[in-house]
Amino acid sequence: MSRQAAIERIDTYMEGGGFLDDLSRRVAIHTESQEDTQIGELHRYLDEEMQPYLEDMGFSCEKFENSIEGGGPFLIATRHEADDLPTVLSYGHGDVVRGYDDQWHEGLSPWTITKEGNRWYGRGTADNKGQHTINLSALKAVLEERGKLGFNVKVLLETGEERGSPGLREFCQAQSEKLKADVLVASDGPRLSPDRPTIFMGSRGVFNFTMRVDLREGGHHSGNWGGLLANPGVILTHAISSIVSPKGEVLVDGLRPPGPIPNSVRAAITNLKIDGGEGAPEIDPDWGEPGFTAGEKVFGWNTFEILAYTTGTPGKPVNAVPPSAEATCHIRFVPPTDSHGFIPCLREHLDANGFSMVELTASRECMNATRLDPDHPWAKWVVASIEKTSGRKVDVLPNLGGSLPNDAFSEILALPTIWVPHSYAACSQHAPNEHILEGVSHDALQVMTGLWWDMGDGNTPQ
Amino acid sequence: MSRASAIENALAYFDDGGYLAELGPRIAIPTESQNPERLAVLRDYLEQEMIPAFEAMGHDCQVFENPAEGGGPVLLACRIEDSAFPTVLGYGHGDVVRGQEGNWKNDRDPWTIEQDGDRVYGRGTADNKGQHILNMAAMRHVIETRGSLGFNSKFMIEMGEENGSAGLEQIVSENKEAFSADVFIASDGPRISPDTPTIFLGARGAKNFDLVVDLREGGHHSGNWGGLLANPGIILAQALATIVGPTGELLVKDLLPPPISNSVREALKGIAIDVGENGPEIDPEWGAPGLTPAERVYAWNIFEILTMTTGNPANPVNAVPPKARAHCQYRFVAGSKRDEALDILRRHLDENGFEQVRIEPPPPGNAIDFKATRTELDHPWAIWVRDAIERTKGTPPALLPSLGGSICNDIFTDILGLPSIWIPHSYGACSQHAPNEHILLSEFRDAISVMTGVYWDLGEDGTPS
Numbered sequence: 001m002s003r004q005a006a007i008e009r010i011d012t013y014m015e016g017g018g019f020l021d022d023l024s025r026r027v028a029i030h031t032e033s034q035e036d037t038q039i040g041e042l043h044r045y046l047d048e049e050m051q052p053y054l055e056d057m058g059f060s061c062e063k064f065e066n067s068i069e070g071g072g073p074f075l076i077a078t079r080h081e082a083d084d085l086p087t088v089l090s091y092g093h094g095d096v097v098r099g100y101d102d103q104w105h106e107g108l109s110p111w112t113i114t115k116e117g118n119r120w121y122g123r124g125t126a127d128n129k130g131q132h133t134i135n136l137s138a139l140k141a142v143l144e145e146r147g148k149l150g151f152n153v154k155v156l157l158e159t160g161e162e163r164g165s166p167g168l169r170e171f172c173q174a175q176s177e178k179l180k181a182d183v184l185v186a187s188d189g190p191r192l193s194p195d196r197p198t199i200f201m202g203s204r205g206v207f208n209f210t211m212r213v214d215l216r217e218g219g220h221h222s223g224n225w226g227g228l229l230a231n232p233g234v235i236l237t238h239a240i241s242s243i244v245s246p247k248g249e250v251l252v253d254g255l256r257p258p259g260p261i262p263n264s265v266r267a268a269i270t271n272l273k274i275d276g277g278e279g280a281p282e283i284d285p286d287w288g289e290p291g292f293t294a295g296e297k298v299f300g301w302n303t304f305e306i307l308a309y310t311t312g313t314p315g316k317p318v319n320a321v322p323p324s325a326e327a328t329c330h331i332r333f334v335p336p337t338d339s340h341g342f343i344p345c346l347r348e349h350l351d352a353n354g355f356s357m358v359e360l361t362a363s364r365e366c367m368n369a370t371r372l373d374p375d376h377p378w379a380k381w382v383v384a385s386i387e388k389t390s391g392r393k394v395d396v397l398p399n400l401g402g403s404l405p406n407d408a409f410s411e412i413l414a415l416p417t418i419w420v421p422h423s424y425a426a427c428s429q430h431a432p433n434e435h436i437l438e439g440v441s442h443d444a445l446q447v448m449t450g451l452w453w454d455m456g457d458g459n460t461p462q
Numbered sequence: 463m464s465r466a467s468a469i470e471n472a473l474a475y476f477d478d479g480g481y482l483a484e485l486g487p488r489i490a491i492p493t494e495s496q497n498p499e500r501l502a503v504l505r506d507y508l509e510q511e512m513i514p515a516f517e518a519m520g521h522d523c524q525v526f527e528n529p530a531e532g533g534g535p536v537l538l539a540c541r542i543e544d545s546a547f548p549t550v551l552g553y554g555h556g557d558v559v560r561g562q563e564g565n566w567k568n569d570r571d572p573w574t575i576e577q578d579g580d581r582v583y584g585r586g587t588a589d590n591k592g593q594h595i596l597n598m599a600a601m602r603h604v605i606e607t608r609g610s611l612g613f614n615s616k617f618m619i620e621m622g623e624e625n626g627s628a629g630l631e632q633i634v635s636e637n638k639e640a641f642s643a644d645v646f647i648a649s650d651g652p653r654i655s656p657d658t659p660t661i662f663l664g665a666r667g668a669k670n671f672d673l674v675v676d677l678r679e680g681g682h683h684s685g686n687w688g689g690l691l692a693n694p695g696i697i698l699a700q701a702l703a704t705i706v707g708p709t710g711e712l713l714v715k716d717l718l719p720p721p722i723s724n725s726v727r728e729a730l731k732g733i734a735i736d737v738g739e740n741g742p743e744i745d746p747e748w749g750a751p752g753l754t755p756a757e758r759v760y761a762w763n764i765f766e767i768l769t770m771t772t773g774n775p776a777n778p779v780n781a782v783p784p785k786a787r788a789h790c791q792y793r794f795v796a797g798s799k800r801d802e803a804l805d806i807l808r809r810h811l812d813e814n815g816f817e818q819v820r821i822e823p824p825p826p827g828n829a830i831d832f833k834a835t836r837t838e839l840d841h842p843w844a845i846w847v848r849d850a851i852e853r854t855k856g857t858p859p860a861l862l863p864s865l866g867g868s869i870c871n872d873i874f875t876d877i878l879g880l881p882s883i884w885i886p887h888s889y890g891a892c893s894q895h896a897p898n899e900h901i902l903l904s905e906f907r908d909a910i911s912v913m914t915g916v917y918w919d920l921g922e923d924g925t926p927s
Contacts, residue, residue, distance in 0.1 A: 034777065098777055190686055204685060206780065220742050222766050223666060223867025224652065224890060226793050227749040227758035228735060229742055231710060233767035233788075237699035238708035246700040246815065248693060274690065281678045284692040297689035305684050306695030308778040309786065312769030317789045317828040318895070319668070321766060327695075328778040332688045354708060402685020403780075430779045431681040 003453045006145040007389070010138060010449040014442050019137060020120075024113045025049060026094075026129045027122040033072055033095035033163045042072035042159035045094040050075060050157055057140055059155065064175070068167035072159030076178055079153045086460045087152040089181035089415060092132025093161035093188075096124040103432040110434070121435040126423040128161070130436050131187040131444075134422050138448035142456065150456020154181055158405075164208075164365025165405040172408040182460075183378050184409045184417040185451070187444075189402050192395040193275035194424040194440050197386045197447055199396055201372030201379055201417055202410065204299075206403035207339045208307075208330040208363035209346075211239060215357070219312070219320030232325040233311035239355040240327060243346070244304045248287045250331075254345030257337050261300040265398045268374050269295040272395060280426035298401040302333040334399060335369040368407040370417070371399045377461035378416040382451065386420070389450030390443065420448065465918045468607035469854065472600055472914040476907050481599060482582065486575045487511065488556075488591050489584040495534060495557035495625040496827070504534030504621035507556040512537055512619050519602050521617065526637065530629030534621025538640055541615045548925045549614040551643035551880060552601075554594025555623035555650075558586040565897040572899070583900040588888040592901050593649040594619065596887060600913035604921065612921020616643055626830060627870040634873050645843045645926075646874040647916065649909075651865050651886040652894075655736030656905040659851050659859035659912050662760075662884045663844055664875070666793045667800050667834030668868040670768070670824040673698060673788045677818070681773070681781030692818075694786040695772035701816040702788060705807070706765045710748040714765075716806040719798045722753075722761045725839050726863045730756040733860055741891040759866040763794040768828070789824060795864055796836035832868035835875045835882065839863055842926035843881040847916060851885070854915035859885075885912065 013019060029045045032038045051061045059077035066072060072095060099110035108114050110123035124130065136155070143149055156179060160166050172179060191198040213232035220229055243252055250256050261269075272295035274283065288297040297303075311325035312318075331342060343362050350358050372379065374396050383394045400419065410417045422444035428434045454460075475481065493507050494500045513523045516539035526536040534557060542549075561572035562585075570576055572585035586592065598617070605611055618641065622628050634641050653660040675694035682691055707713050733756040735744060749758040758764070772786035773779070792803055799806060804821055811819050823829065837844060839861060852858040865884065874882045887909040893899045919925075 097779055190683075206685065208778075208780070215745075216742050218742075218896075221867060221895060222764075222768065222791055223668065223793060223865070224759070225742065226766050226791070226866065227710070227762060227764040228744045228755050230745040230748040231706075231766055233770050234702070234706050234710060235708060237702045237767070237770075240696065240699045241703040244696050246697060248689070248696060281682050281687065281691055283690045284677075287692040288689040294690055298686070301689060303684070303688040304696075305688055305693055305782060306699065306772060306786075307684065307780060307783065308771075308773030308775040309695050309699070310769075310771050310775035311767060312789070314769040314771040314787070314789065317769045317825060319670070319768065319791060319828065319830065320895075322768065325770070326775070328773070328775070330684065330780065332685055400685065401688065402683060425683075425686050428680060429683050429686075430781045431683075433680065 001145060003450060006142050006449050006453050007446050009145050010141040010445045013137060013141060014445055019441065019445065020113065022137060023125065023130055023133050026133060027113055027124050028111055030099065030111060031095045031159060032098050033160050034098055036070060039072065042095060045159065046073055046075045046157060050094065054155065057143060064171065066160065066167040067170050071166035074171055075157040076175065077155040079149065081148055081152055085151045086455065087154065087181040088455060089154045089156060089179060089184045089409070090135055091156045091184065091186040093128045093158050095159045095162050096127065097162045097430050099123050100432045105433055108433060118438050119435045120438060121433060123434055125436045126427040126434055127429040128188050130441065131422045134441060134444050135187050135448050138445055139452050141449050142452040146456065149452065154179060161405065164363065164367065166365055168405050169408050169412055172412045176413060179413055181415060184415045185382065185420065187420050187422050188404055189400050189419065189421040190423040190425045190427060191421050191440065192272060192397065194437060196392050197390055197394045198421055199379065199382055199394055200400040200419045200421065202370035202399035203404040203406050204332040204334055204399060204401055205339055205367050205369035206330055206332050207342050207366045208328065209343065210326055210328050210361045211236060212324065212326045212359045213357055214324040214359065216323050219318060219322050222319045222321050225321050229321045231321050233322055235355065235357065236325040236327055239350060239358045240306060242353050249289055250302055250304045252345060252349045254341050255304060255331055256302055257334055261296060264373065265300060268396060268398055269299040271295065274298065278426065299397055299399060300334060302331060302337060304331050305329060332403065333369050335371050337369060339366050339368065367403040367405055370406045370410045372410065372416060374398055376416055378418055381461050382418045382420065385451045385454040386447050389447050465915065468604050468918050469911045469914045471607055472603040472910045473907065475599065475603065476910050481596065482575065484595055484599065485587065485592060488595060489575050489586050490573050492561060492573050493557045493621065494560050495622045496560055498532055501532060501534065504557060507621065508535060508537045508619060512556065515598060516617065519605060521615065526633045528622065528629040529632050533629040536621070536630060536633050537619040539617045541611060543610055543614055547613045548645065548920065549616060549643040550920055551641060551646045551874065552597060552615065552617040553646065553648035555590045555620050557621045557624050558589065559624045559895050561585050562897045567898050580902050580904050581900045582903060583898060585899055587901045588892040588899050589894045590623065590650050592906065593887045596906060596910055597649055597913050600910050601917050603914055604917045608921060616641065623870070630870060631873055631877065634877050638878065641878055643878070643880055646880040646882045647847065647885065649885050649887050650869060651867060651884065652888045652890045652892065653886050654733060654860045656889040656902050659855055660862060660886055661844065661847055661859050662862040662865045662886065663839065663882060664796055664836030664863065665834065665865040665867060665869045665871045666795050667832045668830050669792045669800065669803055670828055670830050671790055671804060672822040672824055673701065673790055674785065674820045674822050675818055676785040676820065678784050680784050681779065684780045684782050687782050691782045693782050695783055697816065697818060698772065698786040698788055701811060701819045702767060704814045705810065711750055712763055712765050714806060714810045716799060717763060717792065717803060719763050719795045722757060726761050729839050729861050729863060730754065730760060735759065736890065760862050760864050761795055763798055766791045789828065794834050796834040798834060800833060830868065832870065833872040835871040836864050837875065837881045841881050843883060846926050847883045850916045850919040851912055853919065854912055
């Protein structure tokens, strides 16, 4: 019975196909939370897959309906060993983005894991089924090796993260007693570089909204009417062009962070090397906030994106002035930017620039920006555990570039939040051809086994 | 035998239902030229309807096979009375856009004409069957009243206008003698308002193309990559914003036409754009600054974004999209730099730092590329037709230098070297190219008197030599 034996146990699990089996079952469930019709699959993921699996490991499980209409259910699984042991809250989400079944490369399906070399393709392999499967499998290895964990665990699984985690905050508020813990250790998102472990302690916030110009009903012949009727597509491109520069610089003050990057954060991120790994897109060095390093742009600053834009009938174009145009946009933002100011500030900006006809509609769900000081004792403890297992330096990020509902844990549950991501940047998360790397997953299984082992070893921060 | 009795006879034919009786069976032939399955139907229209009708009017008919794959045949019907007479080339197109069955109000069938008050619904009623059938009927009443035309008639019916008139240019180029004439007089498009007879002397050109920013394969999570990866949607929006201003002004100087001439300005003075019942409201602040609405649409150039896409608009995800595409249109009047337009645009994009924006061919389904053409406002034939219409109506028609829309007019002006005079019978809100296409009976009744008068006068002395 040793740390090393636990890690060997997880090696056997990986090499013997156990991880592939567990993950394959989970990927096969079509938990597309953005599709209202898939609500049954969200329940099935918890009822038929996760609950029996966790109960088998000695967890007691309780499922909760979402207080928000249409939101997916939650599961709280608790394994309580002793009152005087530390309690870890872990988190995962069982839902995935839409499959986009017909857009994957030939021979791939989102709902079946296909191995091609080091890559395992499938929807949710990276985001997030693969990651919580790694954490729970590592937990199981420690449990089997030690006969107990040596700490208390609460696992919270939600099924609406890809819709913006509707009801999660209300749920954490309502169940704060059941979710009480000493620290959150969970996994989502990518490593900074595939061959080095990463931890992050917060995330950029995300604020989605639409910009819409709706001028009239129906299109009108561009020969008879071109020059007489305002073109909503033209207006919207100008409205957007007044918000973000041709190089991606955010031009509206109220959409930028209220002050410069704090020194402690800058020290942590300025020289981070962003290596997406093989297949990663090439970074555009001239894009984004001028004068910033890549690390500063993605971990230390706000960005504005057009996620989607449409005008006219792109599939069946006709020679007509289109009646309307719509852009789905979002802002990723770092603390202490206040997202409540975005819409009023954009409204004022658009009105002042002659774009009062552009309608703004905020998406109901918004994720707040959160951060934890890189010097926090739990951060240092996790880094030490990971370095002991992997022998490599850990990249430490005050916050992730992406967004997580981390405020539910850091603010509502008031926990120090440590995220140990197992994916890598070029994983095509949220796109067709989502995949994980076998090597990284194996490494992550070892890292998490070591971390859970150490958690039960009696030397955790007070 | 008089001008007045010819017009009276034509009006009696119209009022007795003769016109609708001819129109109905021809609308019933679903001559959709954009639908490859209708190729045989295109020929049926000529063989079953047009050739017998023209032969009954003493025309010899010749059918030209289309050299363009999938293109319909072209009919040339000729009635040569005397080589000393002026020869008039007429034109119509027997093809229509797709029926869009199921999208018409009250479940109307596009292939069955249906009268509702002053309106007669059906695909092709306005564009163009209703117009050339009316002209043929007017000509027939001149023959019946006078016993002859008094001029030579050549009348061509093509079956591919809605598909870009594929092959027509080649047919005419290779048979210039057969199509030769002194003047081109035909009908298509709308009057400036239903009760204002209108002449237009050319058409704006139109060139469609795509602007594409294609940066990489696949989307990338906007949290992990936002700020690091250029967003093609932002780049394309910014590039478009340098081409066309926020109020629709075309900003690329070399794509603008030469200044509007005084004669064009004079002709357009007082011409109001009548949007008709249910027409869209004109945006007075849109388009080229300092021009009247009529000048903007009949005498100036415009750049439109017809469609634009980036990302996945139906199901947006939080990813930096990989590419963005705008399907664009340049509409321009005669005298603009049509052939160099894309080179000018390329230079403009490069000069403004948008080397990443590619100019690509448009999708085949919407790949129009029309030249702009114009017959001068003071051309003797323009003045003659204007006067002929005034003799019927008592007031002169509206005279436009150009149609706002585009048509293959360059075949007549450039290849055949003819002055081109268009006398449109439809109106702006006729839902041409959309469900619920229709004509107004009151307007077409007026049009048959106008056309009968014009054809009558073509057989009198006093035509331009």
